[in-house]
Amino acid sequence: MMQSSCWVNGVPAEHISVTDRGLSYGHGVFETLPIEHGTPLLWSLHRARMVSSCQRLGIPIQSVVEAVEQDIRQFLANQTGVLRITITCGEGLRGYRMPDTIVPTRILQYLPPTTYPNEPARVGIKAMLCQQRLGLSPSMAGMKHLNRLEQVLARSEWQTPDLQEGVVCDIDDYVIEGTMSNLFMVKAGELHTPSLDRCGVWGVMRQHLLHLAERESIVLHEGRYRLDDLLASDEVFFCNSLIGIWPLVELSPHSFVIGPVTRKLQALLEASYRVC
Template identity: 40%
Template sequence: MLRVFTDGCEQDRLSVGDRGLHYGDGLFETILIRDGMPCLWNRHLARLALGADRLGLAQPSRSILREEAARICAGLDDGLLKLIVTRGVGGRGYRPPASPHPRRILLSYASSPSPDPSAQGGVVIRYCATPASVNRRLAGIKHLNRLDAVLARQEWDDPQIAEGLMCDDAGDVVGGTMTNLFVWDGVALATPAVTRSGLAGTVRSVALESAARAGIACVERPITRRMIEESVGLFLTNARIGVWPVVRLEEQSFDPERLPVDLLHQIRQAAQTPEWPDP
């Protein structure tokens, strides 16, 4: 079941002059819903605020977003909430209008099947040929320009492959088409920095904080293929899946039991626990 709210009204129509359609001039968040409530709401709103600041875009009122999120998720036990904010309608050309009227769009989806890593102990992934976009102004935020991920996701149709890793122009691994990557060497974790490219995922931030509480070092740094080849294990995170241990990357196999499994459980539990958003 799909429901759509546009500026607070239950409708799925959008002006053809909207800058989100013309230029990808906007932001979005994908939020897990459990028991009719959002997970990691405050983290998603914090990243939305960061993106709005980067784009010079007025962020909608948190209270309005909270009220509309509660309305659209009413009766939805488990699913996803997609929150989109665009700069609204503007004239022809890249220059934003002097007095924009940002538009907010909320979409709720019932749960859809996703790969179950417990079925085989982990997921199978691959490398993508499509490079990840590099732009320091856009790195970390969830803007509407995702064509690099779209092109990368077109590279395979094997249902056994859950995700593809993307590299930047220097050949360093940025993350997956829709996930953040963590590399375990048996003692410490490393995850790609998101200063040049990639996404500052909400569950990524949960993982960083959970590792710190557990006394496990986690370094944000460039990740090379060589580091992955020499690693003990890998796992992926995002808001929809929580945590995916990796069982195989291309021809390289991994034993998920060698990962810090207690930490992964803590991350998954924190990422998928519903809570009412702050007023």
């Protein structure tokens, strides 16, 4: 099995310029996804989000995407593990002004497969309510941009291994997501997930699950939910591209069951991977 590896602009490397705008200003985006036998899972969705986010940030992207796909074929053929793709606005002079000529930096990082002890997808996880709040920024909402300090601060609120995730609200106290994941609630057999038009990340797994649920005629709702709405739910689960679906069983002192909708979506997700 290949050990951890990194490529910068198609060349094995572990460093970028100190003038790179991704380092200086967080001017860039990233995608983290599983790769199986050289094939990035749900790549079309990751690719679409990466392209859309770069366009919103003024980063020319089309030739970069083609280069990324070539890098994957060249360096990661037949590999299974975790792939992180980072695209920055490239090098620039001091100051916020965009460079006259933008040459994006592309970084591919490969890590061996991630293992999760205690089978969280099967037995569920415990989470906490984070004190850190997400600021509102509709123009930045949805993107997996490089500015993740809010998530870093939220995740720093616990160190105990019995907690696997934290629920994060916005500054208006609406429930938004987990520190590393999106959030779903089930009430009376219907699926609910927070709107992400003001903050939060449009997760690829979230999008995929919405497609699967719609295909199965599961009633879907996107809206603004308070903590009381979450606590009144019949089922709650977190999701992202690496963990799949992790059911919530405890948000102390409240407990939840792993219900039929969660289990159905887990089965649908597993089946969708088999036909990728």
